[in-house]
Amino acid sequence: MAEILDGKKIAxxxxxxxxxxxxxxxAETSVRPQLAAVLVGEDPxxxxxxxxxxxxxxxxxxxxxxxxxxxxxxxxxxxxxxxQLNADAAVHGILVQLPLPHQINEQKILxxxxxTKDVDAFHPTNVxxxxxxxxxxxxxxxxxxxxxxxxxxIKISGKHVxxxxxxxxxxxxxxxxxxxKEFLYGSDFANSTVTICHSRTENLSEITRQADVLIAAxxxxxxxxxxxxxxxxxxxxxxxxxxxxxxxxxxxxxxxxKKASYxxxxxxxxxxxxxxxxxxxxxIAARLSCGC
Ligand code: GUN
Numbered sequence: 283m284a285e286i287l288d289g290k291k292i293a294x295x296x297x298x299x300x301x302x303x304x305x306x307x308x309a310e311t312s313v314r315p316q317l318a319a320v321l322v323g324e325d326p327x328x329x330x331x332x333x334x335x336x337x338x339x340x341x342x343x344x345x346x347x348x349x350x351x352x353x354x355x356x357x358x359x360x361x362x363x364x365x366q367l368n369a370d371a372a373v374h375g376i377l378v379q380l381p382l383p384h385q386i387n388e389q390k391i392l393x394x395x396x397x398t399k400d401v402d403a404f405h406p407t408n409v410x411x412x413x414x415x416x417x418x419x420x421x422x423x424x425x426x427x428x429x430x431x432x433x434x435x436i437k438i439s440g441k442h443v444x445x446x447x448x449x450x451x452x453x454x455x456x457x458x459x460x461x462x463k464e465f466l467y468g469s470d471f472a473n474s475t476v477t478i479c480h481s482r483t484e485n486l487s488e489i490t491r492q493a494d495v496l497i498a499a500x501x502x503x504x505x506x507x508x509x510x511x512x513x514x515x516x517x518x519x520x521x522x523x524x525x526x527x528x529x530x531x532x533x534x535x536x537x538x539x540k541k542a543s544y545x546x547x548x549x550x551x552x553x554x555x556x557x558x559x560x561x562x563x564x565x566i567a568a569r570l571s572c573g574c
Pocket of ligand 1: 377378379380381402422423451
């Protein structure tokens with residue numbers, strides 16, 4: 283049986299560190315970090331995520347404000363709100379929850395968020411800085427995955443990391459991070475040989491079986507089976523899929539657990555880490571705003 287990478291436990295550890303950092307920042311500057319979250323429409327999963335983000339902020343002493351807009355909001359109305367939040371000195375981080383309704387061009391909205399408040403790190407400036415290995419913000423889910431590896435002491439230098447999925451939110455940025463020579467936590471937690479697989483990848487199982495670390499982020503319930511991994515794999519599951527059996531990941535936990543050395547559960551793995559890294563980014567945004 284694999285050792286469980288306990289995201290809940292590590293998230294609690296990191297959150298108490300952030301809580302202390304926030305308290306120190308407030309003591310030094312009299313500024314309380316603040317996150318503005320924007321939720322357009324009634325997507326049930328998004329509602330849950332946004333509520334969890336609000337609760338998490340409160341627990342570490344970060345202020346949050348939630349802007350709820352109806353599903354029929356136009357692109358220009360949303361842009362107007364983003365511009366207003368950009369200009370509000372009391373707002374340090376801006377998060378527009380995705381997905382957005384079809385009438386709104388997501389990229390246009392994400393491009394409008396001023397890069398110094400872009401706590402998701404989705405703006406092209408932040409994507410570019412990340413790809414050059416000098417990030418201002420590190421995207422939350424990839425950072426959560428890396429934090430788990432770091433806190434469990436799982437070194438990845440020289441290892442083959444196979445990423446399933448090429449999304450802008452997870453697949454591409456996590457690959458960009460792990461391939462760097464040095465990245466936040468030194469050379470042991472970088473320097474990976476990274477392969478990105480996607481829906482057109484041929485001979486997928488042949489590639490995934492080579493993975494020392496497998497990061498699955500495709501949104502397909504129980505997609506990764508035991509036959510697709512080698513003994514001792516470190517299995518990191520970013521998927522959150524609602525099924526009749528409840529929430530499951532992209533990795534068939536019960537099967538892969540028997541072969542892996544480490545595995546993240548769903549829920550309780552990467553999920554809590556994502557929100558934790560958002561808190562970290564909000565504090566970084568507050569620091570950027572006062573140049574400290
Ligand atoms: N929807 C799913 N994941 C995310 C995320 O990390 N950030 C935002 N803004 N929306 C999301």
